[in-house]
Amino acid sequence: MKYIVVIGDGMVDQPLKELDGETPLQRAETPNMDFIAKNGSCGMLATVPQGMEPGSDVANLSIMGYDPKKYYTGRGPLEAASIGAQLKEDDVAFRCNLITQENGLLADFNAGHISTAEASQLIESLNQSFFRYGKFYLGTSYRHLFIYKGKDAALLKSTPPHDVVGEPIQEYLLKGDNSVLDALSVKLNELMYKSSDVLEKQPINEKRVESDKNPANMIWLWGQGPKPQLPPFKEKYNLKGATITGVDLIKGIGTYLGLTNVHVPGATGFYDTDYCGKAKYALESLEDHDLVFIHVEAPDEAGHAGDIQEKIMAIERIDRRILGKLREELHSLDDYALAVLPDHPTPIDIRTHTSDPVPYAVYTPGCEADKTEAYNEVSVLDSFKDSSNEIMEGYKFLKFFIEYARRGKTV
Template sequence: MKYVVVIGDGMTDLPLKELDGKTPLQSAQTPNMDFIAKNGSSGLLKTVPEGMEPGSDVANLSIMGYNPKKYYTGRGPLEAASIGAELSDNDVGFRCNFITVDEGMLADFNAGHISTAEASQLIEALNKSFYRFGKFYLGTSYRHLFVLNNKDAASLNSTPPHDVVGEPIFEHLLKPEDHPFSIKLNELMQKSSDILTKHPVNKKRIDEGKKPANMIWLWGQGTKPQMPVFKDNYGLRGATITGVDLIKGIGTYLGLTNVHVPGATGYYDTDYCGKVTFALEALENHDLVFIHVEAPDEAGHAGDIQEKIMAIERIDLRILGKLLEELPSLGDFAIAILPDHPTPIDIRTHTSDPVPYAVYSPGCESDDTESYDEVAVEKSFKNSSKELMDGYQFLKFFIKYSSKKIQ
């Protein structure tokens, strides 16, 4: 049996007046998602446990079969694993964004999607200037890592920058403000502006009409997690396909194979077809592949309705369409489609609302769901005897579902 889980990051939404009361998922042309829902089983999933922030880290850890309440220690250390930064037991890993600040306001949480090549020069400059504070590690585009060798810093309260776009920087710095490490790291963030603003990379970006990466933002900190290996837990050889370091980091800790796809960018321009090609190759010697697509989430954060619809349609056509065409040649298979969390256009950030899933395996039972979208799946769910499932239970459900063929 071969299993594929396709995760459309932030794909679900709320009704929009611009779409006559429909969501982007309802408005998109998704014949393959609809096929999976109509011929398979669907329901609702709570990927973010009560009391936890609705981050992609927590939600994807759930989908990959691990209870965040038990195993989650922070986003930073997960990303550390993906970029080769080995944390000691006393280290704290912070997610480090390059951001754009304009007159004291957080103008852009991704610095105009700065390129990795440009970012590498800025990371080098930061390490030369602030080597006494800790160490910066290069990630991808605007997403990087900062490591501090003192686990006491893990207790600070930090804010995701995508939650506070358009708001004053000083209101959302690390807290409590009088904590010694808050004082130290808030000073580091503010001093980074002096280094970055003068850097040739940013001078060139401004000349070209691009947003400068003129400050760093530290958040999502945590210590090294301890998690059992995926194969030991599920008896399956697994792999991940993504353009996002966070997902690769989770994969590293779980002992999954992180498959490199050259055109996987973690943005609108990601190589959807390439992800399928590499997924099918991975399935030759793996049992399960997680295919993660960041584009719908990026569109949600940007408040871009049309980009979100296009991202959903590309997932449907270029990923699900090709998988449904090619997977039968590999023998028995099962496929799932779901988001990790909603990223509604109107609020431009994540929510912890339950998400719809749909699973399909030829010969297995189907329910009365007519299409794959928030409304159709919720309607079918309410008419069924199904219970709201915790996210970390999904994978076991998916495996069990596909093992029961109708006689």
């Protein structure tokens, strides 16, 4: 049996007046998602446990079959594994965004989606100037890492920058709840402010300003934590798995779980990612893997940007270029199973994540279909309300999907 899980990051939304009360997923043309919903089974999934922040780290850890309440230690350490940063016992890894600040406001959480090539020069300048604080590691585009030696740093309160765009920076800096942590927060907040003095003067940023692009003129530290302890995926599920993504976070989770991180040229983690390439490499990976997670960041980026049309187009590309290709190539087999779902909502109106339950759809040849007419928030929820099912905890989804596929073989 071969298993494919397609994750449209932030794909689901709320009804929008610009779409006459529909969601982007309702408005998008998604014949392949609808096929899975009509001919398979659908339900609702709580990927973010109560009391936890609705980040892609928590939600994707859930989807991959691990309880965040038990295993999650922070976003930074997950990304550290992806880029080869080896964490020691007292190390704390921070996610380090390159941001744009203007007049004390957080103007852009991704510095105009600065390129990795440009960012590499900025990260080098930060290491040269601030080596006494810790070490910076190059990631992708605006997403980088800062490693601090001192386990107390994991206890600081930090804020995702995409949640406070347009807000005063001073109000959302790192915070502590005792004298030791207060002193540490002052030190690291000082680092963030000092980074502006160094980055503003870099030739890369001067060129960006001349070209009317947002400069990466400050760093933002958040999502910190120590190295997690995660049992290997192969031991937990007795399956050999792989990940396909353009995002370091997902690659990092894959590294800790012992999954194969398949490199897809052109997988960018943005609107221009190579959807067809992801499908192609997924199919090739199934030759020597049992399960592949295909993650697409584009809908989430559109949600953060408040761009309705980009979100619709991203959803349609996932449907046509990934799910369409998978169904076409797997059509002759009777021993495969497909799942499609988001990790969390990223509603256009609020431009950030929520912890609301998300709809999933699963399909395998020979399975019994439920009464869902299409794959979208309204149709799946209506079908779910008519059933006796309960909202599933996110980390239980993968086991359910595997068992569902195996039951389908016997129907």
